[in-house]
Amino acid sequence: xxxxxxxxxxxxxxxxxxxxxxxxxxxxxxxxxxxxxxxxxxxxxxxxxxxxxxxxxxxxxxxxxxxxxxxxxxxxxxxxxxxxxxxxxxxxxxxxxxxxxxxxxxxxxxxxxxxxxxxxxxxxxxxxxxxxxxxxxxxxxxxxxxxxxxxxxxxxxxxxxxxxxxxxxxxxxxxxxxxxxxxxxxxxxxxxxxxxxxxxxxxxxxxxxxxxxxxxxxxxxxxxxxxxxxxxxxxxxxxxxxxxxxxxxxxxxxxxxxxxxxxxxxxxxxxxxxxxxxxxxxxxxxxxxxxxxxxxxxxxxxxxxxxxxxxxxxxxxxxxxxxxxxxxxxxxxxxxxxxxxxxxxxxxxxxxxxxxxxxxxxxxxxxxxxxxxxxxxxxxxxxxxxxxxxxxxxxxxxxxxxxxxxxxxxxxxxxxxxxxxxxxxxxxxxxxxxxxxxxxxxxxxxxxxxxxxxxxxxxxxxxxxxxxxxxxxxxxxxxxxxxxxxxxxxxxxxxxxxxxxxxxxxxxxxxxxxxxxxxxxxxxxxxxxxxxxxxxxxxxxxxxxxxxxxxxxxxxxxxxxxxxxxxxxxxxxxxxxxxxx
Numbered sequence: 001x002x003x004x005x006x007x008x009x010x011x012x013x014x015x016x017x018x019x020x021x022x023x024x025x026x027x028x029x030x031x032x033x034x035x036x037x038x039x040x041x042x043x044x045x046x047x048x049x050x051x052x053x054x055x056x057x058x059x060x061x062x063x064x065x066x067x068x069x070x071x072x073x074x075x076x077x078x079x080x081x082x083x084x085x086x087x088x089x090x091x092x093x094x095x096x097x098x099x100x101x102x103x104x105x106x107x108x109x110x111x112x113x114x115x116x117x118x119x120x121x122x123x124x125x126x127x128x129x130x131x132x133x134x135x136x137x138x139x140x141x142x143x144x145x146x147x148x149x150x151x152x153x154x155x156x157x158x159x160x161x162x163x164x165x166x167x168x169x170x171x172x173x174x175x176x177x178x179x180x181x182x183x184x185x186x187x188x189x190x191x192x193x194x195x196x197x198x199x200x201x202x203x204x205x206x207x208x209x210x211x212x213x214x215x216x217x218x219x220x221x222x223x224x225x226x227x228x229x230x231x232x233x234x235x236x237x238x239x240x241x242x243x244x245x246x247x248x249x250x251x252x253x254x255x256x257x258x259x260x261x262x263x264x265x266x267x268x269x270x271x272x273x274x275x276x277x278x279x280x281x282x283x284x285x286x287x288x289x290x291x292x293x294x295x296x297x298x299x300x301x302x303x304x305x306x307x308x309x310x311x312x313x314x315x316x317x318x319x320x321x322x323x324x325x326x327x328x329x330x331x332x333x334x335x336x337x338x339x340x341x342x343x344x345x346x347x348x349x350x351x352x353x354x355x356x357x358x359x360x361x362x363x364x365x366x367x368x369x370x371x372x373x374x375x376x377x378x379x380x381x382x383x384x385x386x387x388x389x390x391x392x393x394x395x396x397x398x399x400x401x402x403x404x405x406x407x408x409x410x411x412x413x414x415x416x417x418x419x420x421x422x423x424x425x426x427x428x429x430x431x432x433x434x435x436x437x438x439x440x441x442x443x444x445x446x447x448x449x450x451x452x453x454x455x456x457x458x459x460x461x462x463x464x465x466x467x468x469x470x471x472x473x474x475x476x477x478x479x480x481x482x483x484x485x486x487x488x489x490x491x492x493x494x495x496x497x498x499x500x501x502x503x504x505x506x507x508x509x510x511x512x513x514x515x516x517x518x519x520x521x522x523x524x525x526x527x528x529x530x531x532x533x534x535x536x537x538x539x540x541x542x543x544x545x546x547x548x549x550x551x552x553x554x555x556x557x558x559x560x561x562x563x564x565x566x567x568x569x570x571x572x573x574x575x576x577x578x579x580x581x
Contacts, residue, residue, distance in 0.1 A: 053403060057205065061404040076289060078302065080212035084289050085125075085303040086310045087219030089282025090226075091373035092175050093275065094315065095366045098322060099343045101275040103333040104505060105268040107323025108261035113272035114279070114319055116489060118311035121280045123486035124448045126476035127455035128287040129304035133474040134458075136553055141287050142384060142447075143391065144454035147547070148461065150540045155532025157450050158388045160525050162414070164443035165381035167436050168281075170420035172374035173197055177421070179367040182342055183360070193421045200375050201415060207406040211379045212289070218372040225365040226318050229346060233321030236353055245354040251324070259329045264505055270496035271505055274442065274518070277493060279315070281444040282376050283307065284451065288383055301474045318346075325349040382410035393532070435517065442497065442521035449490040452483040461546035473553070473560055 053061045102110050128141060137143050142161055146154025177192035203210045241247030262268060286303050326333070326345040333343055344366060350359040386407040389398035402408045423432045459480045462472075469475060476482050501518035502510050516523075533539065567575060 061402060063403050064400060076208055076212045080216050081286060081289060081300065081303040082306055083216045083219040084212075085283075085286040085306040087222045087314065088215050088285055088376060089280065089373065090219070090222045090310075090314060091279075091282075091369040092172070092366065093279030093281065094318070095346055095362075095369060096175070096344045097275045097279055098319060099333045099345045099348070101272040102322065102326065102328050102345055103330075104264060104275075105272040106261055106263035106328045107256055107320075109263070109269040109272050110319050110323055111316065113269060113276045114315055117273065117276040117280055117493070118315060120486045120489040120493075121283050121448065122307060122311060123476070123478060123482035124451050125283055125286070125304055125307045126478070127483045127486065128284055128451050129300055130472065130474055130476045131451070131455060131458060132287045133300055134472060134552060136551075137387070141284070141451065143387060144458070145450045146391070148454045148457040148541065149450065151536045151538040152529055152532035153450065155388075155393050155536065156525055156528035157447060158384055158391075158393055159528045159531075160443055160521075161384045161447055162381045162388070163524075164281075164440050164447075165377035165384075166414050166417040167420075167440045169200075169374050169377040169381075169414065169417050170423075171436055171440065172370045172377065173200075173418060173421040174424045175370045176367055176374070179363060179370065182347075182363045188425075190422055190425050196371055196374070197418045197421070199371065200378060200418075203375055204378055204406070204411055204415070207404050211375060214375055215372060218368050222365060222369055222372075223314065225362060226314050229349075229362070230317055230321055232353070232355070232358070233325060233349070236349075237321070237324055242354045246352045247325075253324055255324055255327050259327055263328045267500065267503070267505060270500050273493045273496050274500075277442070277445055278440075281440075282373065282380070283310075284444075284447060285376055285380050288380055322346065322349065325352070378411060378414050381414040382407050385410040385413060393535070435520070437517075439520055439524065442494070442519065443525075445490050445494060446521065446525050449487055452487040452490070455483040456480055456487070457541075457543075457546065458548065461543050461548050464543045464546075465548050467548065 098110065101113070105113065131144050132141065135144070135147075142154055142158040144154075145157045173193050173196050174189075176196045177189040180187075180192045181189065203214050206213075235241070236247040237251045237253075239247060239250040241251075264271070286300070286307075322345040326348050330348065332348055333345065344362070346362045347359045347366075350362050385394060385398050386401070388394035389396055389410070398407070398410045398413065400407070400409050420432075420436070426432075455476065469479075478485070497518060501515045504510075504514050504518075508514065
């Protein structure tokens, strides 16, 4: 077996510039300069181009960009990163999938499952933040797996992530087309799929800023809608609904008593986990997007802190009101899956309240959300594929970056999966849809688990090579223990989903088809892992093999230590506020 040459493989990843820990006090560049240095990016050529060429609207913009590979734009602003962190991946999983979850588990199971997944993702994102600030990676955080776990596993995680998003894209296009049917337009769903497909193509013509601006405004709409829903939920629970309506008298928490807080017992709770995981999918994109921010070392920690509010306010609280207002026995929730917006508990609650037009408004929000997730799929899949090509894990032409900063061939590759959405129009479309959903269902859990394990192993290697925590610019709030909690919770969710896959809800006998529809992601990941091992002939890395110094971000330690001293001097309540804002 060939010995893994970590230095060589890291050079493929863009980890080629050495920065020893002893140098950190000798240099004190600003964050902006250090990010250009460590990522190998320079926007000077892009800034000299004309407006339309910079934004990808001329023939000239499609020509290859000069400079090092992976030379993506650094044009994303802090407001983009903050909004991507707060609302970027809120979509069909929350607005529609929560209906099936409520039906399967009941309102208490809904809160417990989303709460557990929320704790898990909180630790995952903080671990990712520490790694991303420490080791800037342009295009793919899967390279942390290559660097700190196993190059073959890194290969598997990279391709798994590409195909996860490539499959999500046609799924979201299908859901968007079905969402329009809420208004019974009479137009074929295929027409709407085409319109939404071309809309996503148009957004990606504008590259990084196209994605960032679309995510900013769509996330803002989603957050406004959820806040409005929660305000209305308080009024309805207090009996402030329209006279003669369902909520015209004190409603309170009666749904927790009748029909009850749980449905299908413990098995029902287990069934909700995978829906909750799907709903949080894409949260890690903030780490991917940070590589294309103008000042990631400064903007990313602030964006990471927003995840706490996203989990508590926009998931847990909104689902609390969903459970309070909609009975889990409501027949409109049955078979809702992720494709029928009419089965959304948000839409059902609005309808039952008799609020004219609010159900249509929520449906518009759902439609915008699924298009947003489809666009995120193109962004996440294309950037990861580009990073794979740079590392030698994919054909080299996928590393092509054009003058406007777009990973051109990688973006086209992901967009080519869109026509799969038309398969849903056939008589067997529902079966195909179920299998595509199975492919993407658990994929995110493996990505999150790899981030936690990479963080754990990085900390071990960091200590082994004689470094201290004081040398890390941004540390995860619960440190390595938080990553252990995240990893254990991911394992528990996988076990719970395995049990549901073997023994489905409703008492149906075990079947191979039902099992693989629920657990297909596992064999796919194992196939990728085997492929990576055959290709690279490299296995599990020992602690002494891990390089923790190559291409560490060059930071201004005087500035960082001054900021730490300022925070330490704050009153206790201010330090707590600083921790979450």
